[in-house]
Amino acid sequence: MSEAAQGPIPAPPLDGATGWLNVAAPLSLEALRGKVVLLDFWTYGCVNCLHVQRDLKTLAARFATELVVVGIHSPKFPNERNHENLTRVVVRYEIEHPVANDADHAIWRRYGVQAWPTRVIIDPAGHIVGTAMGEGNLAGFVDAIRAVVRVFDERGEINRAPLALEPERMRHPDRPLLYPGKVLADEAGRRLFIADSSHHRIVVADISSDPVVSGFSRIITTIGSGIQGDTDAIFSQARFHRPQGLALDGDTLYVADTENNRIRAVDLQAGAVYTLDLPNLNSPWDLALKTGILLVAMAGPHQVWVVDLLHDRAYPYAGTGEEARRDGDVRSAAFAQPSGLALHHDTLYVADAESNCIRAVALPPVNTVTTLSGGDLFEFGDRDGAGDRARLQHPLGVAVHDGRVFIADTYNHKIKVLDPASGQVATLAGTGVAGHADGAAERAQFNEPGGLSAAGGRLFVADTNNHAIRSIDLATGHVDTVVIEGLAPPAAWSYLRGR
Numbered sequence: 001m002s003e004a005a006q007g008p009i010p011a012p013p014l015d016g017a018t019g020w021l022n023v024a025a026p027l028s029l030e031a032l033r034g035k036v037v038l039l040d041f042w043t044y045g046c047v048n049c050l051h052v053q054r055d056l057k058t059l060a061a062r063f064a065t066e067l068v069v070v071g072i073h074s075p076k077f078p079n080e081r082n083h084e085n086l087t088r089v090v091v092r093y094e095i096e097h098p099v100a101n102d103a104d105h106a107i108w109r110r111y112g113v114q115a116w117p118t119r120v121i122i123d124p125a126g127h128i129v130g131t132a133m134g135e136g137n138l139a140g141f142v143d144a145i146r147a148v149v150r151v152f153d154e155r156g157e158i159n160r161a162p163l164a165l166e167p168e169r170m171r172h173p174d175r176p177l178l179y180p181g182k183v184l185a186d187e188a189g190r191r192l193f194i195a196d197s198s199h200h201r202i203v204v205a206d207i208s209s210d211p212v213v214s215g216f217s218r219i220i221t222t223i224g225s226g227i228q229g230d231t232d233a234i235f236s237q238a239r240f241h242r243p244q245g246l247a248l249d250g251d252t253l254y255v256a257d258t259e260n261n262r263i264r265a266v267d268l269q270a271g272a273v274y275t276l277d278l279p280n281l282n283s284p285w286d287l288a289l290k291t292g293i294l295l296v297a298m299a300g301p302h303q304v305w306v307v308d309l310l311h312d313r314a315y316p317y318a319g320t321g322e323e324a325r326r327d328g329d330v331r332s333a334a335f336a337q338p339s340g341l342a343l344h345h346d347t348l349y350v351a352d353a354e355s356n357c358i359r360a361v362a363l364p365p366v367n368t369v370t371t372l373s374g375g376d377l378f379e380f381g382d383r384d385g386a387g388d389r390a391r392l393q394h395p396l397g398v399a400v401h402d403g404r405v406f407i408a409d410t411y412n413h414k415i416k417v418l419d420p421a422s423g424q425v426a427t428l429a430g431t432g433v434a435g436h437a438d439g440a441a442e443r444a445q446f447n448e449p450g451g452l453s454a455a456g457g458r459l460f461v462a463d464t465n466n467h468a469i470r471s472i473d474l475a476t477g478h479v480d481t482v483v484i485e486g487l488a489p490p491a492a493w494s495y496l497r498g499r
Contacts, residue, residue, distance in 0.1 A: 019103075022168055036123060038070070038145070059138070066158055066160060070098050083101050177203070177467045177469070182256075191220065222235070230262070232273050245296075254294055261282055286351075288342065298338070302323045325357060325371060327359075337354040342399050385425060399452035429477060430445060454474070458474060468482070
C-alpha cells in the first residue's frame with residue numbers, strides 16, 4: 001500500500017455519480033465525518049475486482065462501527081454503465097455496502113485513479129491517508145485502518161453510530177433460477193445440467209420428452225443445499241459458492257466451484273459431492289474434458305490450466321499470467337480473463353472475456369494459441385465481420401456444434417456464430433438490447449448470456465440476468481425459454497436471504 005505525500009490531502013468530493021445503491025440517498029464525505037472511509041474503485045466485469053469484494057466484507061465486519069466501505073463503480077464497458085445492470089450485480093454478489101454508479105468517471109478522474117481495482121483510505125477528518133492498486137494485501141489494510149482508528153479514538157473523534165443501509169437484495173424477489181452462469185446439455189442422457197450460480201447449487205433437468213421443442217422440461221434433482229459454503233456431502237447437504245463451469249464424464253459431473261477456488265466432483269450414482277485435492281486454483285470459470293484431463297479456464301491468473309485426473313495434479317498449461325492478448329506458443333501466449341471453453345478434437349476454443357475475442361488453443365503436440373476473431377483489452381463493440389474486424393463485448397461462453405463455434409457475446413446481449421476457418425463472426429440471435437423475448441432470432445432478446453451448450457440440434461443458453469435457460473433451434477433460429485416443471489428456489493437460501 002502506498003502512503004500519501006506528507007501533509008494532509010483533502011479527499012475530493014463524491015459528487016457526480018449517476019445513481020447510488022444500498023442507501024436511500026447519495027452519500028457525502030461531510031456526512032461521513034468521524035468514520036474511516038474506504039473507497040473501492042471497481043468495474044463489475046473484472047475478476048480481480050470481484051476478488052476484492054471478499055476482503056471488503058472482511059474489513060466491514062472487522063471494523064463494523066468505525067469503517068464505511070463505499071464502492072465507486074467506474075465502468076470499463078458501455079454495458080456496465082447501465083444502472084439496472086449494476087443493480088443486478090450488487091444483488092448477485094450480495095454486495096451490501098453503499099455503491100456509487102460513477103458511470104461518467106467523474107469521481108474516478110477527481111481521484112486520479114488509473115487502474116481497477118484501486119482502493120483509497122480516508123481518515124475521519126476527510127483526508128486521504130493511503131491508496132493501493134490491485135487485489136490482495138488484506139493484512140496491510142487491517143493494519144492501516146487499525147492505526148487510523150487508534151489515532152482518532154485517542155482524540156475522541158470516531159463516530160460509531162451505524163450507517164443506515166437499504167440493501168438492494170431485499171427489493172428483488174427470489175426465482176427458481178438465480179443468475180445461472182453456465183449450462184451443460186447431455187445429449188446421450190437427455191439431461192440438462194445448470195449452474196444455478198447465485199443459489200449455490202446445480203440443477204439437473206430432464207429434456208427427454210418431445211415438448212422440449214417448445215421449451216419444456218422437468219426437474220430431476222438439485223445438487224447442493226442452496227446455502228453458500230464449501231462442504232462435501234450428499235446432494236441435499238453439499239455446499240458450493242457460485243459454481244460456474246460443468247463437464248460430464250460418465251456418471252461424474254465436474255464443477256468449477258468458482259468462488260471456493262475448487263474443482264468439485266459429483267458422483268451422480270452415489271448422490272454425493274467431493275472435492276479434488278488441487279492447490280492454487282484461482283477463480284476457475286469453465287471446464288472442458290479430454291480423456292484423463294480437465295482443461296480449466298482459470299480467470300483469476302488469466303491462464304488455461306490442466307488437471308490430471310489420474311494423479312490429482314493441476315498446473316498452468318497456456319498463458320504467462322500477464323493480462324493481454326498475445327498469440328504464439330502456449331508458454332509465451334497471454335490471455336485476459338478466459339471465461340468459456342469448448343473442445344473440438346484437439347482444438348480448445350476460449351472465450352477470452354476481457355480481451356473481447358475468441359482464441360483457439362491447438363493442444364499437444366502443437367501447443368499454440370491463435371486469435372480467431374474479435375478485439376483486444378480496450379477494443380470492443382458490436383460488429384460482425386472476419387478476424388480483427390469483428391467486435392465483441394466481454395464474451396463469457398462458447399460451444400461447438402457441426403463445425404461452428406457459438407459465442408455468448410455477453411455484454412452485447414447476443415448469441416453469435418464463428419466460422420473457425422475464416423474467422424467470420426455473424427449474429428445468430430438477439431437484438432443487442434437487453435430484454436427477455438422469445439420468437440424469431442432477429443427479434444429475440446437476451447440479458448447478459450453467460451454459458452452455452454449444444455445438443456440435439458438446439459443451443460441451450462444460460463441467460464444470466466433473465467434468470468432463465470433459453471433454447472435456440474439451430475435449424476430455424478427460433479428462441480424459446482425453457483420452463484422447468486417442479487423447480488423452486490432452495491428453501492434454505494430463501495430463509496437466509498430474509499435475515
